[in-house]
Amino acid sequence: MKRIAESTVRRLSIYLGFLEEIGARGVLTTSSDDLAKLGGTTSAQVRKDLSFFGSFGKRGLGYSVPELSSRLREILGLGQTWKVCIVGAGNIGSALARYAGFAERGFKVLGVYDSDRGKAGNRLAGITIQDTASLEADIARGEYDIVVITVPPENAQDIVDRVVHAGAKAILSFAPTQLTVPPDVELRTVNMAMELEALTFALTNPNR
Amino acid sequence: MKRIAESTVRRLSIYLGFLEEIGARGVLTTSSDDLAKLGGTTSAQVRKDLSFFGSFGKRGLGYSVPELSSRLREILGLGQTWKVCIVGAGNIGSALARYAGFAERGFKVLGVYDSDRGKAGNRLAGITIQDTASLEADIARGEYDIVVITVPPENAQDIVDRVVHAGAKAILSFAPTQLTVPPDVELRTVNMAMELEALTFALTNPNR
DNA sequence: TGTAGCTTGTGAAGAAATTCACAAGCTCCC
DNA sequence: GGGAGCTTGTGAATTTCTTCACAAGCTACA
Numbered sequence: 001m002k003r004i005a006e007s008t009v010r011r012l013s014i015y016l017g018f019l020e021e022i023g024a025r026g027v028l029t030t031s032s033d034d035l036a037k038l039g040g041t042t043s044a045q046v047r048k049d050l051s052f053f054g055s056f057g058k059r060g061l062g063y064s065v066p067e068l069s070s071r072l073r074e075i076l077g078l079g080q081t082w083k084v085c086i087v088g089a090g091n092i093g094s095a096l097a098r099y100a101g102f103a104e105r106g107f108k109v110l111g112v113y114d115s116d117r118g119k120a121g122n123r124l125a126g127i128t129i130q131d132t133a134s135l136e137a138d139i140a141r142g143e144y145d146i147v148v149i150t151v152p153p154e155n156a157q158d159i160v161d162r163v164v165h166a167g168a169k170a171i172l173s174f175a176p177t178q179l180t181v182p183p184d185v186e187l188r189t190v191n192m193a194m195e196l197e198a199l200t201f202a203l204t205n206p207n208r
Numbered sequence: 209m210k211r212i213a214e215s216t217v218r219r220l221s222i223y224l225g226f227l228e229e230i231g232a233r234g235v236l237t238t239s240s241d242d243l244a245k246l247g248g249t250t251s252a253q254v255r256k257d258l259s260f261f262g263s264f265g266k267r268g269l270g271y272s273v274p275e276l277s278s279r280l281r282e283i284l285g286l287g288q289t290w291k292v293c294i295v296g297a298g299n300i301g302s303a304l305a306r307y308a309g310f311a312e313r314g315f316k317v318l319g320v321y322d323s324d325r326g327k328a329g330n331r332l333a334g335i336t337i338q339d340t341a342s343l344e345a346d347i348a349r350g351e352y353d354i355v356v357i358t359v360p361p362e363n364a365q366d367i368v369d370r371v372v373h374a375g376a377k378a379i380l381s382f383a384p385t386q387l388t389v390p391p392d393v394e395l396r397t398v399n400m401a402m403e404l405e406a407l408t409f410a411l412t413n414p415n416r
Numbered sequence: 417t418g419t420a421g422c423t424t425g426t427g428a429a430g431a432a433a434t435t436c437a438c439a440a441g442c443t444c445c446c
Numbered sequence: 447g448g449g450a451g452c453t454t455g456t457g458a459a460t461t462t463c464t465t466c467a468c469a470a471g472c473t474a475c476a
Binding site: 005007008041042044045048058059060061 | 462463464465466467470471472473
């Protein structure tokens with residue numbers, strides 16, 4: 001089975017977002033061309049992306065919105081709810097804990113951890129903050145599928161090492177630093193400084 | 209002058225982060241191989257990336273850390289401070305306004321806007337929240353270089369249209385929706401749902 | 417039943433990004 | 447001064463991703 005490109009997965013998410021939007025408006029059918037216009041790509045790209053997983057459309061007609069939605073949800077692994085914990089109850093961690101967008105997509109934040117003794121015991125978005133000391137045992141017990149890391153960059157690799165050692169298999173980091181994990185662990189990093197730098201690069205180097 | 213790939217710019221940010229880290233520790237010299245190991249890439253990739261902008265190393269020796277840092281800062285447009293405003297003072301907007309990491313890299317948050325009358329007038333991280341009604345005039349007056357959008361997805365395109373019309377040229381959106389801008393406007397979107405979906409895709413479809 | 421009008425699915429072509437591989441150039445030391 | 451030992455910079459080869467282009471298949475309607 002062929003390896004699926006990063007960019008394909010990203011586009012599938014975009015397609016799904018669009019499908020859910022028009023689905024909620026009652027649209028029943030769409031075409032690769034519609035999906036392409038919204039995602040800023042081409043209809044051939046849309047069809048190629050989908051073709052890696054099967055053939056979901058009807059020639060001459062297009063795609064059934066409910067059916068394609070549900071197939072994409074399945075492909076992206078959204079058929080279940082995922083148990084998430086957040087490590088680091090600072091600005092960003094707190095905002096994420098309160099962020100409603102997660103729940104909508106099936107991500108349930110079940111735990112929040114912080115190494116600051118003063119914070120442990122406080123409540124945040126209905127969750128009691130725990131001391132980071134108990135994180136490893138909770139992960140080892142299988143309480144979480146995904147670990148979100150929002151600690152300061154100098155502590156991030158240490159936390160990563162600990163949760164990986166405890167058995168975590170999927171990590172989303174917001175720490176502005178490069179992290180390393182074993183090959184069987186999935187890591188994604190959202191680095192806001194990097195995004196801003198891509199903007200300033202574009203502003204500074206027009207036309208390239 | 210050749211167009212620079214997205215991925216190259218992203219890697220330059222990573223290299224710069226690493227250079228600043230080891231520079232702070234007093235390291236004076238590094239090699240493409242060192243940079244590659246940290247960035248999870250190859251030394252040839254590092255050299256190729258840099259070669260688009262000139263030749264900064266010495267054969268047999270490597271790169272001067274302070275010199276390469278400063279060249280990269282220049283290339284990425286970090287030689288100046290950038291004036292940023294945040295539109296949307298909800299969870300994420302507030303967290304970003306308080307986020308210290310921006311200032312470190314030369315991004316100054318000078319304004320925060322919200323359309324909620326109740327919020328306007330409140331202070332956030334030392335900034336008085338203004339009504340979104342005054343946003344366009346402030347942008348037209350050139351008060352901001354970069355607009356960060358943290359409003360609910362259903363309002364995001366409207367805000368984008370308004371700030372673009374007022375003359376904004378660089379936008380960073382955290383709204384989980386696909387946005388469109390004219391070709392002369394630089395837009396980047398951070399979509400946390402999408403990042404999580406990339407994780408669940410990987411968890412659901414092992415080995416591809 | 418047959419034909420006109422769409423839109424999909426997919427090999428093949430083309431473009432873009434990455435990796436290879438090696439000459440060129442620098443430093444050190446004899 | 448000259449050779450040994452590195453590491454850069456870069457064309458060429460390779461791999462990966464995107465776009466093209468068209469046969470296949472579905473619907474509607476006469």
